[in-house]
Amino acid sequence: MRVSNTPKRHRSRNNNPRRNNSSQKNNPYDNKDTKIKGNAIQVHEKYQSLARDAITAGDIIKAEYYFQHAEHYHRVHKLSQNNQIEKRQKNVVKIHNEELNSEKNKAKLEEKTDISSKENNLTKSDNKEIKTNTEENTINK
Numbered sequence: 001m002r003v004s005n006t007p008k009r010h011r012s013r014n015n016n017p018r019r020n021n022s023s024q025k026n027n028p029y030d031n032k033d034t035k036i037k038g039n040a041i042q043v044h045e046k047y048q049s050l051a052r053d054a055i056t057a058g059d060i061i062k063a064e065y066y067f068q069h070a071e072h073y074h075r076v077h078k079l080s081q082n083n084q085i086e087k088r089q090k091n092v093v094k095i096h097n098e099e100l101n102s103e104k105n106k107a108k109l110e111e112k113t114d115i116s117s118k119e120n121n122l123t124k125s126d127n128k129e130i131k132t133n134t135e136e137n138t139i140n141k
Helices: 040-057 060-140
Strands: none
Touching: 040 060
16 A cells, blocks of 8 residues: 555545635625525515615615515515415415315215105105005905
8 A cells, every 4th residue: 555645635626625715706795604694575664774774875876776676575475475376366266176076975975864864765665565465465365
């Protein structure tokens, strides 16, 4: 087995200690500490207010940056609203179809019970006829 005196190579690019950070652009607006949290409409409103503040401060570029983010979250909010409306409509249709099916099932059940009761009545009347016939036959003998 060969033993090497050189340090082990890192397989991952992230572990390279000689990495040059000067190639990365520093975005003055990319601040991890000021991440805006909340649902889409809250974030939209926050970016709108930040954009208005930037305009009053005279920074048009920063204002445009915030307006673009606000527009994005506005689209996200509208998309989620449309999805909720579609879900509600599907649920209403599903409930309506279930009610129709239950009514159809009730009608079928009623028909079956009517038919079975008629059959029971017929068999009872047939049994009565058979009894009367047998009684007549026994009397005649």
